[in-house]
Amino acid sequence: MKPFPESYIREKADEPTLKILDLWKKLSKDLFNYSIEVILCDRKDNPELKFVQGELNTAYPGFFDGKIVLSIWLEHPKSFDPIIITHEIGHWILMVTGFKGLVNKYGKQSEIDINMNSLAQHSPLYTLQRKFGHDPQKLIDTRAKNNLNALIKTTEYMLGDRWAEFALLFADDVINCSEYIKNDLMEVLKQEYPVTLSFLEKILNIVSKYDLNEPKSNLAFLKSLVNTLYLGEGWKVMDEIVELKETIKENELKK
Numbered sequence: 001m002k003p004f005p006e007s008y009i010r011e012k013a014d015e016p017t018l019k020i021l022d023l024w025k026k027l028s029k030d031l032f033n034y035s036i037e038v039i040l041c042d043r044k045d046n047p048e049l050k051f052v053q054g055e056l057n058t059a060y061p062g063f064f065d066g067k068i069v070l071s072i073w074l075e076h077p078k079s080f081d082p083i084i085i086t087h088e089i090g091h092w093i094l095m096v097t098g099f100k101g102l103v104n105k106y107g108k109q110s111e112i113d114i115n116m117n118s119l120a121q122h123s124p125l126y127t128l129q130r131k132f133g134h135d136p137q138k139l140i141d142t143r144a145k146n147n148l149n150a151l152i153k154t155t156e157y158m159l160g161d162r163w164a165e166f167a168l169l170f171a172d173d174v175i176n177c178s179e180y181i182k183n184d185l186m187e188v189l190k191q192e193y194p195v196t197l198s199f200l201e202k203i204l205n206i207v208s209k210y211d212l213n214e215p216k217s218n219l220a221f222l223k224s225l226v227n228t229l230y231l232g233e234g235w236k237v238m239d240e241i242v243e244l245k246e247t248i249k250e251n252e253l254k255k
Helices: 006-013 016-033 082-098 110-131 137-152 162-177 180-194 194-207 215-228 241-255
Strands: 037-042 060-062 065-075 101-104 235-238
Touching: 006 016, 006 060, 006 065, 006 235, 016 037, 016 110, 016 241, 037 235, 060 082, 060 241, 065 082, 065 241, 082 110, 082 137, 082 241, 101 110, 101 215, 110 162, 137 162, 137 180, 162 180, 162 194, 180 194, 215 235
Parallel strands: 037 065
Antiparallel strands: 060 065, 101 235
């Protein structure tokens, strides 16, 4: 499927989406001296994402019509969902305003990487969306319900030793979902997943000590997670902005 250009997004967009899109364009222009357009793509057209199980929406820079763009890879690109679009743009707004994540250089803990960085970024991301007029609560609660339903269908034994991985996933839900879902989730964990719950309680204790809406404190939180949960060696700060600057520079030199 041919990607939908930014003009399509602007035709469909509500006011909050337009404001967040304009903010992204301004920040990219200020930081890179290059106004990075946004396009919508079908993730099934991406060889790296095509066979990923479950629903997937993500975004990262790419090339389109000879330009560097922010490609949003969607599960359902024809169903225009403003909340999902501003969610994906929002992750990159956070990155260009100083938020950084951690990645394991050995590449052995990909799910932990994803869950840990999502946990750290989602609170400031939801704050950003609400600031501009989007309420992501329905999307948050849908995800939490899906995770709760999956939890009910399995056992802690079947998780193997992936307690930290799943505790990070559920911590994201507990911090952000509606109270009634949180209560149900905590009750299931208490009754059936005591080891996972112990990891979750450690995570929630760490969260209480940091301001996730402040970039330096957010990164300090991630580093504390690695140490407190004994997530091993090989962690380093990832800064996609440095790499993106180099890509833009190389692209401009080719012209």
